[in-house]
Amino acid sequence: MFPSSTKLEPANIKTSDTPSGFGGVGNIAGHVLLIALSVLALFPVYWMIVTSLRPANDIFSSSLIPTSASLENYRTVWSTIPIARMLLNTFTMSVLLTLSQLLTAILCAYAFARWTFFADKFLLGLFALTWLVPFQVTMIPNYVLISSFGWLDTMTAIVVPQFASAFAVMLLFQSLKAFPPELIDAARIDGANDWLILWRVIVPNLRASLASLAILLFISAWNEYFWPLLVTRNLENAVVQIGLQMFLTQEGDLWGPLMAAATFASLPILLLYVVLQKQIIESFMKSGIR
Amino acid sequence: MKKLWLFVIALGLAVVAVVSAQKSFLPPLPKNTKVSITFYNYNLASAGIGAEGTKQLIAEFQEANPNISVEGVPAPSNEILGRLQADVVAGRTPDLAQIVFADYEFAINNLGVKPLEDLISERELQTHYVGLHPRGLALARLNGKTYGLPYVFSTPVLFYNADVFKAAGLDPNRPPRSWAEVKKYALQIKAKANKAGVYVALHGAFDWMYQSLLLSNGGRVLSEDRKRLSFADAPALEAVRMLRDLVSAGAHPNVAPSDAQSAMAAGNLGMYLQTSALQNYLLNASKDKFELRSAKMPSFGTKTVYPVNSGSGVFILAKDPLKQRAAWELMKFLTSKRGYTIITSKIGYVPLRPDIVKDPAYLKPWADANPLIKPNLEQLDRLSPWVPIPGQNYKQITKIMMDALDQSVFGDGDVDDTMKAASVRASSLMPNQ
């Protein structure tokens, strides 16, 4: 599934010191293209924030800069849904999912990379194939199972079915394959067993890629929607993405609060991105993560 | 011989036991028994007045019935049936559910909704029914049995923007009465006020307003014996052609229902035929911007208008007698005078107990301050029930029908051909007679 030429580790980005490829014209075209693309990428997000700051009777205004900024919509969101609680739930869920998916992936990738064993290729294939099983297929049976365990409306219901991530397994498997064998040999000579080798040699050396993988898993967990929507009933136990749906109401779409809620839901991850932007991009560049 | 006698006596006793078990209604809840029930509700699934009002209803009920605790389970209206089914499959039978009228026949046949007559004594039922509008009571009645009580529902109302009327040189005190007038007004609004004319919000997953439109032209979606789809019969087709004409004449914009709603809220639409439940939303949006008014649903010439309700009833799904009883108590409260006072004033649906509008202890103060409720109340007397499509495939049938309607009104192609083709396809999904 993964092109073996891209390696997670070691990072071998080379910065070219050759002059610009297509000459000055190419460079200008490149800048223009990238600026256009950046605007395209950013404008909707900007518009979300601007709309969220408009008061109700000015909501349909199309001025690019809000003339009268108000926090009214945020107050509405704050008072109608338990947004702080929801953000906390989302955070807890994301942390739990990230940790569990990292842990299971480390163990799994290690086994696949370290040993040849009966049905190893088949089992690896099973992981890859999970990508092709659409959520719509597993939705109802899993809901029924969760419900019969009495887990509805709990964090367990959200986390357990996604305890392992095929994506994380495949990705770590790629980087483990490229792990320098000398380090393992050295450890073995020192008398370390398989378990210790994993935790004392491999994991510390893979810190960078584990960190970037963790960031990715965290983001994707944060953005989870359909499954949490299905298994939570009480807003106190819901994640923040579900709060959005509350403002697409029978009695009309409340665009102002909706945009404020959307901003609430995206802000933490955007802030995280602003802070860790360099690392996230770098890890992507290094890994060729899909 | 003795044994045989004993056997016969035992048998007789057993028969008596069975018969009397059938006849025995739910006893009142024993004192000191705590019961907790679930209440699946779609108003809870959206922020705002719907959820607030529902929470208030539940809170007041629990206060009055300290031994019953109610867990509200939110689910969007178009998904509530899926949620109910999934929970029945998972063995967690819901106790009380708000079910959209389009879905309730399916719920009766598949989710084990029992007629109230089997659970509650005639006397208790009749006591509760006093004051309930008979037209409302008929909404959840199928094959002579009452399966639930109407809960939150509304009728089609023609909202209009009085300022747009004035700008177009129209008299806001004389809203259009017939569809011909609607067209004339809409074109005038478009020409003189440069706003969109009229939007008829009958598109989407539910067919209640479509049913209302057909009835008002002497047509039906489903034949009276509930065996045949009749939405491609002549009167029905005529009604759809009228809508198509509105669109092609430029009197009716071709936009999605949700966008029409925003347009009305933003003051860019002259007239808007929509559920009265939208009243509060539109009132809030119009504040300080324009004057919102409402009128009755327009008629086809001089024909009688038959408003059909939207909305939902409450139905008992519980199996356990204690929970059934608790669910019934909640049901009674929701449809009580106090219940309907909250439902109407807080959420904006029609009060099924019209008397409370004149009762100062209940809705009178509010009704005096909110004259927009009037057309809604007047329409109650001619209310026709939203008829559910029968069979397991009712959702697909409805979808085929509504898609064809959408195509006929907004798309190209011949209206009659489109509707007839849809009728043939949909009929093949009807249950065998």
Add this chain to the structure above:
Amino acid sequence: MNHAVLRVNQPPSTKRRKSFAALATPYLYLLPALLTIAIWVYKPLLQTLELSFFDWNLLPTSPKVFVGWQNFSRIFELPEVHQALWNTLIYILGIIPMAVVLPLVVAILTEHIQGRARNIYRALVFVPMMMAPVVVAIIWRWLLNPVQGIAFEVFKTIQLEPINFLRDERWAIWTIVFITGWKLIGFSTLIFSAAIANVDRSYLEAARLDGATEWQITRRITLPLISPTVFFITMLTVLLGSQWSFAYINVLTQGGPRNATTNIYHLLYEFGFGSFAIGWSSAAAIVLFTGFGVLAFVGLKLMNKYAIYET
């Protein structure tokens, strides 16, 4: 391919007389992840396989009737399914320009943009990837609102008849394709930039010394060398593109207008959770899984055959 480097250094002697513990070790490491996918992915998949041969709505009160292949033949007769399959194809092919072609062009054109500017661009184009699909759907619905949206204002300013993006049958599916692609552009651009950055400079220098033009270098050296990545992203888009569009369909159009934007995933959802036509949805799911499975298999074979690896 440097497959399984870790294994090479195992002492060969342990291979012959492995104890049970040694045999079980790898499976113990796999256990948590394997259990998870067994219970939450493959068990439901097998259940789906079974249910695809029955007419049943899962309710304990209704009978479970074995109908053989009838669900399969039935779904292929349904016009909705034809439309959904056709649309699935449009989604797949439609997303490719935005998820593969455009990012590739951008990555090549910007190869030599250096320093701060490059980092800023990269950071910006990546932002959509951070956003939750539901949030993205809601924002675009707001932007494209045909009565008040900013898109409408733009049309008004340039005096064109506004396009009803989500409502017009001719535009709706392309609108959703665009939104799905919008979220992926930055992501693919980064991946391609990374792949290009990883191309060994000595090849390029050698070609340059030989007097090759930049275009020739791009076409003859860079592109072939990054072909595994291009192939990979293309495959990912083909296999998952229409699945990614589900969130947007669900929030923006529910498959409408008149099934114009439905795809097979949305249909599965509708059959399954909307009308509990479990037999139909199961049959459709099995067809889908098999179809994409075959596609993935063929894709992998092609990739191994034609992609050029830099080793």
